[in-house]
Amino acid sequence: xxxxxxxxxxxxxxxxxxxxxxxxxxxxxxxxxxxxxxxxxxxxxxxxxxxxxxxxxxxxxxxxxxxxxxxxxxxxxxxxxxxxxxxxxxxxxxxxxxxxxxxxxxxxxxxxxxxxxx
Amino acid sequence: xxxxxxxxxxxxxxxxxxxxxxxxxxxxxxxxxxxxxxxxxxxxxxxxxxxxxxxxxxxxxxxxxxxxxxxxxxxxxxxxxxxxxxxxxxxxxxxxxxxxxxxxxxxxxxxx
Numbered sequence: 500x501x502x503x504x505x506x507x508x509x510x511x512x513x514x515x516x517x518x519x520x521x522x523x524x525x526x527x528x529x530x531x532x533x534x535x536x537x538x539x540x541x542x543x544x545x546x547x548x549x550x551x552x553x554x555x556x557x558x559x560x561x562x563x564x565x566x567x568x569x570x571x572x573x574x575x576x577x578x579x580x581x582x583x584x585x586x587x588x589x590x591x592x593x594x595x596x597x598x599x600x601x602x603x604x605x606x607x608x609x610x611x612x613x614x615x616x617x
Numbered sequence: 618x619x620x621x622x623x624x625x626x627x628x629x630x631x632x633x634x635x636x637x638x639x640x641x642x643x644x645x646x647x648x649x650x651x652x653x654x655x656x657x658x659x660x661x662x663x664x665x666x667x668x669x670x671x672x673x674x675x676x677x678x679x680x681x682x683x684x685x686x687x688x689x690x691x692x693x694x695x696x697x698x699x700x701x702x703x704x705x706x707x708x709x710x711x712x713x714x715x716x717x718x719x720x721x722x723x724x725x726x727x728x729x
Contacts, residue, residue: 602714
């Protein structure tokens with residue numbers, strides 16, 4: 500079974516600063532996707548970024564970037580120039596690829612509550 | 618245009634009742650999912666359908682029954698509701714089985 504661990508239940512950062520959220524995962528698979536989703540107080544689950552395991556280059560989406568360390572099974576999210584609207588619960592998630600009954604299943608971490616303060 | 622929509626957004630009901638939550642996606646995706654988010658915000662998959670065929674059937678009570686009339690819709694029917702069913706239920710869809718999933722706004726179910 501795949502497990503995803505987010506060791507920081509809560510974090511806070513001042514507006515315009517940079518913050519890094521940690522995620523580690525455990526798998527014997529070689530081919531998979533990793534995701535970060537955010538859930539603001541509105542409850543909506545919003546995709547932040549996706550990383551394909553076969554890509555060595557770290558994914559980037561505007562102010563959001565990841566540090567993907569496949570050998571260490573680590574997948575951290577860096578938010579630059581933090582904004583008040585970044586306040587949300589952030590979930591790391593794992594999806595194995597290939598065939599089988601677990602195809603498409605997302606395994607989520609328990610989340611990190613990020614608060615951005617003025 | 619809403620990509621993945623759910624109705625209702627809030628549902629308050631008594632123990633023992635039967636209720637349904639509807640989900641629709643207009644993204645043209647082949648695969649749809651139901652997730653449950655508990656009071657500690659932990660998300661866990663319940664079911665997935667690909668082109669109306671059940672693919673993932675996680676260990677959930679058989680009081681929960683998904684129904685997919687077509688590949689754009691996946692409804693969740695719950696019989697004999699219990700207090701422990703109180704949670705937020707999310708519908709999601711993806712282009713195919715192993716692809717990025719896009720979530721609906723969630724349905725907060727409260728069982729009294």
